[in-house]
Amino acid sequence: MNYNQARSFVYKNARPLDLARWKYLFEGGSKEDVLTALAAYQNEDGGFGHALEPDCWNPDSSPIQTWVATEIIKEVGLEEKDHPIIQGILQYLASGKDFDGHTWANTIASNNNVPHAPWWDYDPAAEASYNPTASLITFILKFADRESGLFTLARTLVKEAYSYFKAHFPMESVGNVSCFVKLYEYLKENSADTLIDLTEFKALLQQQIRHVITYDTSIWATEYVCKPSILIGSKASDFYAENQEICAYECEFIENTQKPDGTWAITWSWEDYDYPEEWSISKNWWKSDWIIKYIRYLKTIR
Template sequence: MKKLSKTLFNQLNSYMNKKARPLESAIFNYYFNDSSGDDILDSLEEFQNSDGGFGRGIEPDFKLIQSSPMATSIGLKYLSMLDNSNRGQNMIARAVEYLETTFDSNRNGWYSVPSNVNEYPHAPWWEFRNDINMTVIDYSWGNPTAELIGYLYKYKEYLNNLDIYSLISYAIANLNERTEFNSEHEIFCYIR
């Protein structure tokens, strides 16, 4: 197995601490420099909005300030690494509340981003299209819905309204009915 040389690691370490966003720098330090994880929580607090959801550019491909289910899935991905702390649990509880509030019963899940994503810098695939009333990402039901259902199951003690077992059954049925996926990102959402 190839290993990273100490010199190359030191260069990478320097780069991550000087050039990366504080969030990615904190994650790097957590895994490679024995950081406690408090820096990750500090960074995540900057991305969590008062409604409990995440936004503020946590997903670098769209700079939407307001919360979105997609950005919240990213926040929860990082929080799940630190869910053994009270601070992390409080942030998770707030995110779960946001997800319950924004659940779309007609979709039996969430659309990735709201239409006002178009008011902020974003990659073309995040463009909200009025002709289909969603982004092209939303053709893939499981992105981010399947991943969000997984987090809701893991943190079901914070649920007040959603029936997590019904959502799991729906996600499994959706997965079992598929013969192909148009996006690998949807598969990743089922795996996570």
């Protein structure tokens, strides 16, 4: 793998946010620079939009784009509960916007008015999804005032989410599974306040992860598949030992499939879905994001 080529691509092509993430993760850069760049995507209602998730150019706040912000907050280790970005997200989640009483919407109606990938189409008849609800619950439990109604709601939602997981086991949606892994990891780290049977949850997730990982590695370079890095972020994961071999293979895959410009292939597209110009821009944004994720994964798993 050519680290310098990857770095050069990011410096030349990344959004300010992703360049700040690169510097923070790999060059001793400032957490505050990342948060300043992230804040540009936050709306007055506290939620996030503006193509923070590059496959949807909706400026309006949505649960998915807000979830992306929570992942970046986690990435830089922001812990201050009174930080304006965190308080804004809590305000958005407490407002009831895009929330049906049980789950936050996976897509929102105004998506259909802007350039977006087909999987972010809004369909009012679509089934409820726990992507990103299961992950947003962890954000609330971590940062909300324990005396607040939002915190009390999150405790109820944990039990509802787990009931849904068991009723729909095994799931086919990688997005749903990823959010449930994040929920499990948070609850395990904060087991003093046990809400569900974590031993059972872990056992089911071990089976679930084996169900959704794509073990046919011949298609990894050309199709959007579930690689282990989507679900297993480090050797400390409870799910690493059982999947050590495929995790090691992914490291080899990363090292052997880098392109001459320092990037990796983006294996999905929405250029044929009315928005070829916007997709070409989003694809470039994704390249920098994938560079960051792949190099971080190598540093964590190797």
